[in-house]
Amino acid sequence: MTKIAIVYFSGYGHTAKQAEAVQHGAAAAGAEVTMFRIDANGDLPEITFETLAAQDAIVYGSPTYMGGPAWQFIKFADASSKPWFTQALKDKVAAGFTNSASVNGDKSSTMLFFFTFSQQHGQIWVGTGLMPANSKEAGPDDVNWTAGFAGALAISPSDASPDEAPRQGDLETARLLGKRVAEVAAKLRG
Numbered sequence: 001m002t003k004i005a006i007v008y009f010s011g012y013g014h015t016a017k018q019a020e021a022v023q024h025g026a027a028a029a030g031a032e033v034t035m036f037r038i039d040a041n042g043d044l045p046e047i048t049f050e051t052l053a054a055q056d057a058i059v060y061g062s063p064t065y066m067g068g069p070a071w072q073f074i075k076f077a078d079a080s081s082k083p084w085f086t087q088a089l090k091d092k093v094a095a096g097f098t099n100s101a102s103v104n105g106d107k108s109s110t111m112l113f114f115f116t117f118s119q120q121h122g123q124i125w126v127g128t129g130l131m132p133a134n135s136k137e138a139g140p141d142d143v144n145w146t147a148g149f150a151g152a153l154a155i156s157p158s159d160a161s162p163d164e165a166p167r168q169g170d171l172e173t174a175r176l177l178g179k180r181v182a183e184v185a186a187k188l189r190g
């Protein structure tokens, strides 16, 4: 069975909804999915890197805070310098998702961080493979209205609760990213 880990941080629960959508998409495509939610101190259980080394794919997620990933995610990234020395996470499929309040909000900076991080670990980046919904009629309930090619992008308006946002189109976009990661990882397993 294809193994996929989702490593993510969520301060207030919105990005966690996006992570769950990625999980559902990957699981429905037949993958065994393990969720690693980085805690408020930027920590994960001791065994995390051993577990990550046994995965076929790792999906990275964080809200965009001040134009980049939350510091808690960066703490995880820095801690991964230990497995980096032996390239223990090499050749895994990698992908990313981020969520923020503004339509743009500099989400691309967060995605670029995830991409560069994955390349430091010698991983194989997979984007959404989704066309954007950018016609006059298109809106936030459409798949890939946020037009993320590099990864799944979501908008949670600043006054919306996690029950209200990310909205349906963004969650579906995240689900489709999870599905694609599972399919690509399964192909690479052979």
Ligand SMILES: Cc1cc2nc3c(=O)[nH]c(=O)nc-3n(C[C@H](O)[C@H](O)[C@H](O)COP(=O)(O)O)c2cc1C
Residues within 6 Å of the ligand: 009, 010, 011, 012, 013, 014, 015, 016, 063, 064, 065, 066, 067, 068, 099, 100, 101, 102, 103, 104, 105, 106, 156, 158
């Ligand atoms: C410290 C902080 C910085 C933020 N910076 C940005 C930003 O740069 N761009 C943006 O669009 N939203 C920004 N936001 C809004 C969050 O991205 C948004 O509320 C998001 O839904 C939070 O996700 P979470 O509930 O998973 O923590 C910021 C929020 C906080 C708390």
